[in-house]
Amino acid sequence: MGRLEAIRIFTRVAETRNFSKTAEVMDMPRGTVSRIIQTLEGQVGVRLLTRSTRQVNLTDAGKxxxxxxxxxxxxxxxxxxxxxxxxxxxxxxxxxxxxxTIAEALVMPNLDEFLREFPDIDVRVGIADRNICLVQEGLDCVIRAGALEESSLVARRVGNARLVTCASPTYLEKYGVPESIEDLESHVAVNYISAKSGKLFPFEFERDGEIAKVELRGRVAVDEGIAYVNAAVRGLGIIQPSRYIVADLLQSGQLREIFPTFRIPTIPISIVYPHRSHISSATRAFTNWITGICVRNDDLSAQPTQQTRSTSRGGALVAVGDFAHSEQHSKID
Structure with a gap:
């Protein structure tokens, strides 16, 4: 193996701080990674890494x-x-x-279109409702919903998702249809909780230029988007997801919109990648394609909310490695 490839492996180990993770990302045996680093240290004449049972750290020379x-x-x-x-x-x-939720509602239903348009590009989709580090996961880009904090990474806004308040016909027959925000006090929600903090996210509405937060009582709470929607379909309570996620269910009548004339905040949809100058032609093609999908979808081409959304629901950012994203419920991602 050449020196350049050894350097690639060394930098990946330095970033992941783990031989096994590097071996997994680079699709090679862990022992091979270890031997390559040892050989490289012999070539440069200094120790670059210190090893422990759990983690690998850089020496001063290694840094x-x-x-x-x-x-x-x-x-x-x-x-x-x-x-x-x-x-x-x-x-x-x-x-x-x-x-x-983004994979299920946005990417996978339209992916055949991308593959037909770009027959020389292969797509690998990794799905995780958790914090993601581009470097450690070996990803070219990440699609996320919600406000993103400033970082060394590049984020391209590709759409703005409309939210919708809805419930199943079975639920509405049992509890009635609320006509005002105040009516929600007598209703039940399927609540969404943060998988990281366990915090419950309230419903949000725009009122007089401000965002009104409403916490609904509920006996069911989940921390994953698909389960969240399915619980509402089964009549367990009211939900407030991104409309594009439940568009088919609204059209089929499995869910019914509540407050159709109310103004509800929008959620930005972005693609995040490491460096603008280093985007491959395949990544650029995929980003442009996702943008086109959003532009053609009324539920994803809404005007952005003017009022900054509250940190309790849309602005709490969590930095992990080289990637930071909002701690959002899957109502919106």
Whole structure:
């Protein structure tokens, strides 16, 4: 194996702090990763890493070597990206991360269109309703809903999702149809809770330019989007998801919209990737395609909410590795 590939493996170990994770991401045996690092240390003449049973850390020399190697690899990646973008037909494999609800409602139903348009691009979709680090997961981009904090990463807004308050016909027959926000006090919700903090997210409505938060009582609470919607279909309470997620259920009558004339905050949909100058032709094609999907969907091309959304529901950001995203319920992602 050449020195350049050894450097790639070293930088990945430095970023993941784990030999096994690096081996998994780079699809090679753990022992091979360890031997390559040992050989590299022999070639440079200093110890680059300290090992423990749980974690790998950089030595002082390793930190300096990592920073220099990272710059070399970034320059090489930029050149390769520029050469790739010269191609008339985008090609390669793109690794996309997202949540279950976005995958189920947005990506997978339309993916055959992308594959027909770009026959030389393969797509790998990783689904996780949790914090994701692009570097550690080996991803080219991540699709997320909600406000994103400033970071060294690049976020491209591809759409704004409308929210909808809805419930099943069975529920509404039992409890009646609320006609005002105040009427919600006598109703039951399927509540959404943060998988990380256990915090319950309230319903939100725009009223007189402000966002009104309403906490509904409920006997059922979930921390995953698909289960959240299914609970409402079964009549367990009112929910407030992104409308594109439940559009088919609203059309079929399995769910009915409540407060159709009320103004409800929107949720930004973004694609996040490491460096704008290093985007491959395949990643750029995928990003443009997702943007087009959103533009053609009325539920995803809404005007953004002018009022900043409350941190209790849409603005609490969690930084993990090189990726930060909002701690959102799957009502909106």
């Amino acid at each position: 300096m070597y990592y920073e220099r190697c990272k710059k070399i690899l970034e320059e090489l990646s930029m050149v390769e990206s520029e050469l790739s973008n010269i191609k008339s037909v985008p090609s390669g494999t793109i690794r996309v991360g997202t949540t279950g």
